[in-house]
Amino acid sequence: MADRSGPRIEPIADGPLRYRKGTDPEDRGTLKRADGSEIEIRDTALLCRCGASARKPFCDGSHAGTDFTSARIWRPGPGEVMDHVGERITIHDNRRLCAHVEFCVQELPTVFDRGRRPWIDPDGASVEEIVALCDKCPSGALGYTIHGQEAVPRVRPATVIASREGPFFVEGDVTIVDPALPEGAPEEHCTLCRCGASRNKPLCDGKHWEVGFVDVED
Numbered sequence: 001m002a003d004r005s006g007p008r009i010e011p012i013a014d015g016p017l018r019y020r021k022g023t024d025p026e027d028r029g030t031l032k033r034a035d036g037s038e039i040e041i042r043d044t045a046l047l048c049r050c051g052a053s054a055r056k057p058f059c060d061g062s063h064a065g066t067d068f069t070s071a072r073i074w075r076p077g078p079g080e081v082m083d084h085v086g087e088r089i090t091i092h093d094n095r096r097l098c099a100h101v102e103f104c105v106q107e108l109p110t111v112f113d114r115g116r117r118p119w120i121d122p123d124g125a126s127v128e129e130i131v132a133l134c135d136k137c138p139s140g141a142l143g144y145t146i147h148g149q150e151a152v153p154r155v156r157p158a159t160v161i162a163s164r165e166g167p168f169f170v171e172g173d174v175t176i177v178d179p180a181l182p183e184g185a186p187e188e189h190c191t192l193c194r195c196g197a198s199r200n201k202p203l204c205d206g207k208h209w210e211v212g213f214v215d216v217e218d
Contacts, residue, residue, distance in 0.1 A: 006174075007020065007029030014069055018046055027173065029159065031047075032159060049202070051197065071201065072200060081093070094140070130144065156171045156172040163191075167193055193205070
């Protein structure tokens with residue numbers, strides 16, 4: 001967990017995300033577009049999460065004229081965290097965190113197939129392929145254990161990425177200042193809603209697909 005001098009995001013009640021880059025010159029946060037190019041900001045920026053701003057990824061106050069609420073209304077039931085045990089690797093699937101970005105089903109369908117039950121086959125590809133895919137999961141919903149050892153958390157620069165037509169990808173040592181984060185949320189990465197429709201705020205739950213969220217930058 002980052003300290004108060006490090007980069008952090010503070011969700012404002014019924015308003016935007018306040019992103020502070022931090023005061024440590026060796027650990028300053030950055031804001032990037034989906035293509036990896038940096039978006040210049042000052043020490044603090046207000047990031048839209050209602051989906052209505054005309055200046056995305058920045059807030060323009062549009063939330064005040066909509067019915068946007070930052071309330072988290074989704075409550076997971078029992079069995080939301082599933083372990084899929086294979087011969088060489090166990091894949092952990094935390095439904096409390098999934099943002100439905102769909103890297104898994106698009107890039108490794110022999111392992112991840114929504115038309116199958118169970119939908120994850122841990123023996124459907126090599127360990128190396130599965131590890132690479134789980135490491136790519138931006139929300140932290142997918143993890144793995146090999147020979148009883150869980151994956152070591154990655155070390156990456158503190159970065160917030162405005163993904164294309166989707167949530168903010170948060171990477172590195174960025175503190176999310178929100179006591180409502182669900183159990184099991186990883187400290188090194190997560191996905192934050194910016195379409196305004198998630199039931200699992202401040203996290204993304206994939207509603208951007210249903211509401212047809214469009215990212216229009218200034």
